[in-house]
Amino acid sequence: xxxxxxxxxxxxxxxxxxxxxxxxxxxxxxxxxxxxxxxxxxxxxxxxxxxxxxxxxxxxxxxxxxxxxxxxxxxxxxxxxxxxxxxxxxxxxxxxxxxxxxxxxxxxxxxxxxxxxxxxxxxxxxxxxxxxxxxxxxxxxxxxxxxxxxxxxxxxxxxxxxxxxxxxxxxxxxxxxxxxxxxxxxxxxxxxxxxxxxxxxxxxxxxxxxxxxxxxxxxx
Amino acid sequence: xxxxxxxxxxxxxxxxxxxxxxxxxxxxxxxxxxxxxxxxxxxxxxxxxxxxxxxxxxxxxxxxxxxxxxxxxxxxxxxxxxxxxxxxxxxxxxxxxxxxxxxxxxxxxxxxxxxxxxxxxxxxxxxxxxxxxxxxxxxxxxxxxxxxxxxxxxxxxxxxxxxxxxxxxxxxxxxxxxxxxxxxxxxxxxxxxxxxxxxxxxxxxxxxxxxxxxxxxxxx
DNA sequence: GCCATCTCGTATAGGGCGATACAGCCCGGA
DNA sequence: TCCGGGCTGTATCGCCCTATACGAGATGGC
Numbered sequence: 001x002x003x004x005x006x007x008x009x010x011x012x013x014x015x016x017x018x019x020x021x022x023x024x025x026x027x028x029x030x031x032x033x034x035x036x037x038x039x040x041x042x043x044x045x046x047x048x049x050x051x052x053x054x055x056x057x058x059x060x061x062x063x064x065x066x067x068x069x070x071x072x073x074x075x076x077x078x079x080x081x082x083x084x085x086x087x088x089x090x091x092x093x094x095x096x097x098x099x100x101x102x103x104x105x106x107x108x109x110x111x112x113x114x115x116x117x118x119x120x121x122x123x124x125x126x127x128x129x130x131x132x133x134x135x136x137x138x139x140x141x142x143x144x145x146x147x148x149x150x151x152x153x154x155x156x157x158x159x160x161x162x163x164x165x166x167x168x169x170x171x172x173x174x175x176x177x178x179x180x181x182x183x184x185x186x187x188x189x190x191x192x193x194x195x196x197x198x199x200x201x202x203x204x205x206x207x208x209x210x211x212x213x214x215x216x217x218x219x220x
Numbered sequence: 221x222x223x224x225x226x227x228x229x230x231x232x233x234x235x236x237x238x239x240x241x242x243x244x245x246x247x248x249x250x251x252x253x254x255x256x257x258x259x260x261x262x263x264x265x266x267x268x269x270x271x272x273x274x275x276x277x278x279x280x281x282x283x284x285x286x287x288x289x290x291x292x293x294x295x296x297x298x299x300x301x302x303x304x305x306x307x308x309x310x311x312x313x314x315x316x317x318x319x320x321x322x323x324x325x326x327x328x329x330x331x332x333x334x335x336x337x338x339x340x341x342x343x344x345x346x347x348x349x350x351x352x353x354x355x356x357x358x359x360x361x362x363x364x365x366x367x368x369x370x371x372x373x374x375x376x377x378x379x380x381x382x383x384x385x386x387x388x389x390x391x392x393x394x395x396x397x398x399x400x401x402x403x404x405x406x407x408x409x410x411x412x413x414x415x416x417x418x419x420x421x422x423x424x425x426x427x428x429x430x431x432x433x434x435x436x437x438x439x440x
Numbered sequence: 441g442c443c444a445t446c447t448c449g450t451a452t453a454g455g456g457c458g459a460t461a462c463a464g465c466c467c468g469g470a
Numbered sequence: 471t472c473c474g475g476g477c478t479g480t481a482t483c484g485c486c487c488t489a490t491a492c493g494a495g496a497t498g499g500c
Contacts, residue, residue, distance in 0.1 A: 125305050
């Protein structure tokens with residue numbers, strides 16, 4: 001179990017198959033590490049189904065600071081929001097590893113939907129799932145408590161990237177305190193302190209550099 | 221200019237027409253004030269296009285506290301997220317005024333899309349727009365500064381519900397400090413103080429109980 | 441007209457977070 | 471092997487937010 005980098009997002013197998021089945025409507029593209037899939041502000045009808053690699057989705061504030069929304073690994077969809085509503089991209093997507101993806105274009109989609117309505121349903125499921133994840137993040141970010149914000153991230157990572165462990169669930173994703181800080185809108189120091197506190201509260205543990213979420217008798 | 225209650229959300233005319241055109245696939249329903257359109261946790265394939273009234277969308281935290289996501293007025297869509305992804309509702313929707321809406325059911329949607337692919341495209345635009353709004357809210361909620369959080373809400377309200385005024389834009393929506401507090405995740409006192417500070421900074425003004433966003437020479 | 445309720449303004453005390461700085465650790469490269 | 475950089479753990483300090491409380495003004499019911 002090396003420190004493999006994974007994303008922060010996953011969709012279920014059935015949905016992945018549905019989308020893969022319609023891959024012929026898009027074209028395969030490769031992105032070198034540090035290349036941009038798309039940039040905040042541009043208008044585009046393209047969206048991506050990631051096959052390999054890792055893509056970081058972030059929003060840049062007016063003052064230049066960055067809010068990392070997600071890390072999208074294989075078998076995830078990104079960029080579909082702005083591709084469908086036709087407004088400027090609200091986020092940027094950068095390949096942080098060499099990445100392969102299928103690029104779809106929404107401009108011909110209506111006609112494709114006529115012959116393949118199930119593809120429309122699949123895409124609606126994708127956008128709905130994203131809406132859900134973002135709304136739930138909102139619920140927790142609405143709290144000003146760093147502990148809430150951080151536990152939300154950890155729980156989300158657990159659902160997607162944890163493996164069973166005698167004491168609970170072990171996150172195979174490796175994230176630094178710094179990354180947690182930018183994803184939760186707190187400072188790096190506070191992340192360190194909060195994780196420390198969670199350890200004292202016996203809610204988490206650190207095993208070989210990975211975070212272990214302990215089985216909790218009382219629900220959070 | 222009475223204190224008319226309006227929502228916090230609006231979609232463009234073209235999209236409204238597109239959806240109205242397919243109203244026959246749903247059925248008209250009425251909800252009395254305080255009735256629930258749907259409740260957090262339930263599984264349902266129904267979603268709503270509000271025609272009249274006002275619906276409050278909120279998420280309840282484990283400790284019982286409420287985060288108000290949106291106030292949906294006429295010509296808005298709600299509930300489509302959980303209706304399409306098939307997972308339990310992550311939010312509740314309560315009519316806070318007598319409300320009329322068209323209730324759609326996603327279970328037969330794939331077949332409808334075959335004959336009306338443009339309806340699928342419209343719905344994708346709706347979900348995409350929602351994703352956008354929530355993501356942008358996330359960007360601001362990621363900040364712990366109350367001023368960021370509150371200005372974000374005001375700016376959003378401005379785009380949707382402001383009228384021109386010699387000095388800037390006047391919000392016709394009336395919101396109490398308390399409501400702003402629950403929507404931005406701060407305390408009522410802080411809202412009062414922050415609005416005070418914004419007034420001193422000459423960024424806003426209060427006119428007849430309504431908030432006026434002053435024309436700003438330098439963009440925020 | 442009177443009182444209850446809601447909203448807004450303001451004060452105080454306490455705590456926790458941000459900024460900053462620094463030390464120890466691990467790991468990879470020269 | 472040694473060095474440098476990134477990551478983690480702490481410490482200090484100042485500031486601002488939360489909780490709480492109270493009063494004034496507006497509003498609405500009776």
